[in-house]
Amino acid sequence: MSKREIYEQKTEELIMPLIEQHQFELVDVEYVKEGGNWYLRAYIDKPGGITVDDCELVSRALSDLLDEHDFIEDAYILEVSSPGLGRPLKKDKDFARSIGEEVDVKTFRAIQHQKDFTGILKAYDKEKIVLELEGGEEMTFARADIALVRLAFDF
Numbered sequence: 001m002s003k004r005e006i007y008e009q010k011t012e013e014l015i016m017p018l019i020e021q022h023q024f025e026l027v028d029v030e031y032v033k034e035g036g037n038w039y040l041r042a043y044i045d046k047p048g049g050i051t052v053d054d055c056e057l058v059s060r061a062l063s064d065l066l067d068e069h070d071f072i073e074d075a076y077i078l079e080v081s082s083p084g085l086g087r088p089l090k091k092d093k094d095f096a097r098s099i100g101e102e103v104d105v106k107t108f109r110a111i112q113h114q115k116d117f118t119g120i121l122k123a124y125d126k127e128k129i130v131l132e133l134e135g136g137e138e139m140t141f142a143r144a145d146i147a148l149v150r151l152a153f154d155f
Contacts, residue, residue, distance in 0.1 A: 007031045007040065007072055014065045015042055018058060024050070027083040028090055031076070038076035040066075043083040050082040089149040095124040102152040105131065107145050117141075118152050 001009075008029045019026045027043040044050055044058055059080040066072065089095050089103065098121050105117045119131030122138060129149065130140050 003073075004031045010069070010071055011040060011042065011062075011066070014069065015058070015062050018061050018065075019044065022046075022054070022057070024054065024058070027087060027094070031072075038074045039079060040072065040076045041079045041081070043081060043087075045083055045087075055080045055082070085153045086150045089121075089151070092124075095121065095129070095149075098151060099123070103131070104148075104150050104152045105129070105141060105146060106148040107141065108147045109145070111141075111145070 008031050011031070012026065012029045015026060015029070023046065025045045027045050028041075029043075030039075030041045032039050032041070042058065042062065044054065046054065059078060062080065063078055066078065086104070087094075089098055101121055102118060103121045105119075107115050107117070109115070111117075117131060117133065117139065119133040119139065121129065122132050123130040126143070128140050128142055129146070130138055132138050
């Protein structure tokens with residue numbers, strides 16, 4: 001397991017009791033380096049949407065827990081936020097909730113000369129996802145080939 005995965009897993013373990021106490025949903029935890037800085041991000045949600053006050057509540061409590069357990073070696077910036085409109089689908093519960101919804105799929109390498117696909121999520125399992133593309137054609141993607149799946153949104 002990589003350092004990144006260990007930090008994400010330990011953070012998830014710390015935050016879950018707080019998330020459950022407030023009846024929120026933990027969408028994702030990520031530890032990433034961007035522009036020379038490390039970021040520890042927790043994405044939370046609840047029915048009706050998450051508020052700034054909800055994010056502040058979780059951020060303050062999580063910050064205290066992280067200081068107490070002190071397992072992250074690098075300096076980092078903690079962010080707690082809503083997953084946003086184009087929320088990524090990562091866990092089975094995300095895929096289950098999104099069956100019948102329009103999603104964007106980005107692949108690591110080109111399939112049929114493209115890397116970006118949009119369609120209706122028809123099915124998923126541990127190995128693959130199935131989209132119904134425009135025109136009714138179904139396309140199956142191996143999950144190992146997928147860089148990102150997120151809810152589609154139009155402006």
